[in-house]
Amino acid sequence: MIEQFFFYMFAIAAVVSAVLVISVRNPVHSAFYLIVCFLQVAAIYILLRSPFLAAVQLFIYVGAIMVLFLFAVLVLDIGREQFRERFHGQTVPALAAVAGLFVVMGILVVSGKITAPLGPFDEPALMKNTEVIGKSLYTSYIFPFEVVSILLLIALIGAVVLVMSGQGKENKG
Amino acid sequence: MPDTSTIIEFILIIVKAGAIAMVLFGLPLPLTWLERKIAGHIQVRLGPYRVGPHGLLQPFADMIKLLMKEDIVPYKADKLLFVIAPLLAMVPAFAVFAAIPFGEKVTIPGLDYELTLYLSDMNVGILYILAMSGLGIYGIILGGWASNSKYSLLGGLRSSAQMISYEIAVSFAVIGVVMLANSLSLLDIVRAQGGNILHWNILYLPVGPVWFFIFIIGSTAEINRIPFDLPEDEGTLAAGFHTEYSGMKFAFFMLAEYIAMVTVSVLAVILFFGGWNAPFYIPLPIPPIFWFLAKVSFFIYLFMWIRFTLPRYRYDQLMNIGWKILLPLSLVNVLATGLMRLYF
Numbered sequence: 001m002i003e004q005f006f007f008y009m010f011a012i013a014a015v016v017s018a019v020l021v022i023s024v025r026n027p028v029h030s031a032f033y034l035i036v037c038f039l040q041v042a043a044i045y046i047l048l049r050s051p052f053l054a055a056v057q058l059f060i061y062v063g064a065i066m067v068l069f070l071f072a073v074l075v076l077d078i079g080r081e082q083f084r085e086r087f088h089g090q091t092v093p094a095l096a097a098v099a100g101l102f103v104v105m106g107i108l109v110v111s112g113k114i115t116a117p118l119g120p121f122d123e124p125a126l127m128k129n130t131e132v133i134g135k136s137l138y139t140s141y142i143f144p145f146e147v148v149s150i151l152l153l154i155a156l157i158g159a160v161v162l163v164m165s166g167q168g169k170e171n172k173g
Numbered sequence: 174m175p176d177t178s179t180i181i182e183f184i185l186i187i188v189k190a191g192a193i194a195m196v197l198f199g200l201p202l203p204l205t206w207l208e209r210k211i212a213g214h215i216q217v218r219l220g221p222y223r224v225g226p227h228g229l230l231q232p233f234a235d236m237i238k239l240l241m242k243e244d245i246v247p248y249k250a251d252k253l254l255f256v257i258a259p260l261l262a263m264v265p266a267f268a269v270f271a272a273i274p275f276g277e278k279v280t281i282p283g284l285d286y287e288l289t290l291y292l293s294d295m296n297v298g299i300l301y302i303l304a305m306s307g308l309g310i311y312g313i314i315l316g317g318w319a320s321n322s323k324y325s326l327l328g329g330l331r332s333s334a335q336m337i338s339y340e341i342a343v344s345f346a347v348i349g350v351v352m353l354a355n356s357l358s359l360l361d362i363v364r365a366q367g368g369n370i371l372h373w374n375i376l377y378l379p380v381g382p383v384w385f386f387i388f389i390i391g392s393t394a395e396i397n398r399i400p401f402d403l404p405e406d407e408g409t410l411a412a413g414f415h416t417e418y419s420g421m422k423f424a425f426f427m428l429a430e431y432i433a434m435v436t437v438s439v440l441a442v443i444l445f446f447g448g449w450n451a452p453f454y455i456p457l458p459i460p461p462i463f464w465f466l467a468k469v470s471f472f473i474y475l476f477m478w479i480r481f482t483l484p485r486y487r488y489d490q491l492m493n494i495g496w497k498i499l500l501p502l503s504l505v506n507v508l509a510t511g512l513m514r515l516y517f
Contacts, residue, residue: 028318032254035311055300063307064337070314071333074326130297130357 007047014040027073031066038062052130189292193270201431202232208477215481242420247320250417254319259418259425262312266432269305272298273439274359276449276462290462291360298359299347299444303340306395306436309429310336313397313404316426317414328413331488332397332404338495339394339401345503346388350374350444352510353381363448373447380510385445387503392440394495396433398476400483403491438472 017036024030038061045054108114137145206221206229213220221228246255274291281288295301310332317329351357353374354365366373375381394401405413415426442448446468449461486494 026251028251028254028315032315051295051297052300055297055304058304059300059307063304063310064340067307067310067314067333067337070311071330071337074314074318074330 003047007044010040010043010047014044027076028070031070031073034069035062035066038066050129052133185288186292190271193292194267197267197270197432197435198428200435201428202236204431204434204473205235206232207473208480211474211477212481215478236424239420239424244420244422245417247322247417249321251319251321254315255417256422258312258316258319259422259429260312261315262309262429263425263432265305265308266429266436268308269302269432269436272301272305272359273436274298274363274443274448275465276460277360279460294358294360297357299351299357299362302359302436302440303344303347306433307336307340309433312426312429313414316418317404320414320417322417324411324416325414328404328410328416331410332414335394335397335401335403335491335495338492339391339499342387342495342499342503343391343395345500345507346384346391347444349380349384349503349506349510352507352514353377359443363443363450366447367450369450369454370447370452373445373450375445380506380513381445383502383506384510385441387499387506388444389441390494391499392437393476393479394491396430396437398434399480400486401491402485403488434473434476435469438469438476441472442468 014037017033017040020033021030021037024033038057042054042057042062045051045057105114209231210220210228221231224230224234246252271292272295274294276290278287278289280286313332314329317325317327317332320326350362354362356362356365370376373381375385397404403413404410405415410416415423418426442465449465451459451461451464
């Protein structure tokens, strides 16, 4: 009962802030509402009995990625015209996509196909789930885990290479 | 209908949270006085001396000044974010204390009721603290941007770059401690250091002191104190991100900064100096909280001491220290710690 109240509170806040992310004119305000949205998602993770995921969501998304995001947005020089036109002519396709998704999800929910079996863990075991996550990450999901780490490494090297090549041109010119 | 013990638990949590918040709100008063007195002694002068005996009432005078000051919002500022930013800086600083333990259970004499000296024993405690204390940065970045002033914006930008660079090193230092304690819970981390001084993480040779070194440098940078206070570098940036702030909004930023300093001192004690464990066996009934507060006070003093002893780094030096010294050192140290845990 109380849990449901909190879920609706966080869910409504998440949806409202997500809508604000794309509807406000100022990019810094957009970033701010995106932070709010991420915070609500972290709160919902706690309701789902996964405090580890919630803490990681706060730490990585809100604490690191959004800081870099804001850093980039702050130094961007966006002209006034781009503020005025918010949706860049994407309104109709976007609305169609949203409506399609809504219908598909609705059918799935009504037909009762959106259910996942509960895992073999009871509630107290779930609250101490750090170890469970660690074990499954390094045993059953070791291959995707390593692939992701290589992907991130490639992105890292790519970023460094991009910066280096830009510097070389400046020096020549 | 919940039974009486649940209701008592519930009320106790609210009382404890309220007590912690009140202490945190009051803490900057003695800390500002101490900071100015210590500055005075280090620079061979008296420090505040006029208001009250030995200037003891100076913080109250400061408080009245801050309350009475005109609260200016610059004409071209972004009103919403300008007003929210001090709160964004302050709220996470308080929220961190939801996970910080001050001791184990104590029995209240007379009532025979067991009281826990912490709000919650989260099993992801240290991760929560790192995440929460990282959120305070938004107050600085958004406050700097919303002021619509070049100095403030530069202060905010410097702060975000600095935070990202040093957060990595601090997180690695915490990972080192987590590897030593086998737990993310702060209570377990302190319990793992039980016994005498030899069990403290700082004396887990040779990696313990290195972790402490990385942690203390990284967190000094994260809480924007000298020698890493580039975001409010008065030599080049007026007052950095809070140039345009006055009155109580400015006070909120200062409050957040002092609480962050206390948080880092508390974390240094919990992670490396055995928390509330006594350094050696003393046949006297000294309560553990005494050791805890004594160690925390030492670290608060250390931060003030450093502030009035060291000059400020240049910005490129700051980046070099973060990326070229602390980061490789932490990577090597993770490996060393892992090998030591495996073979010793």
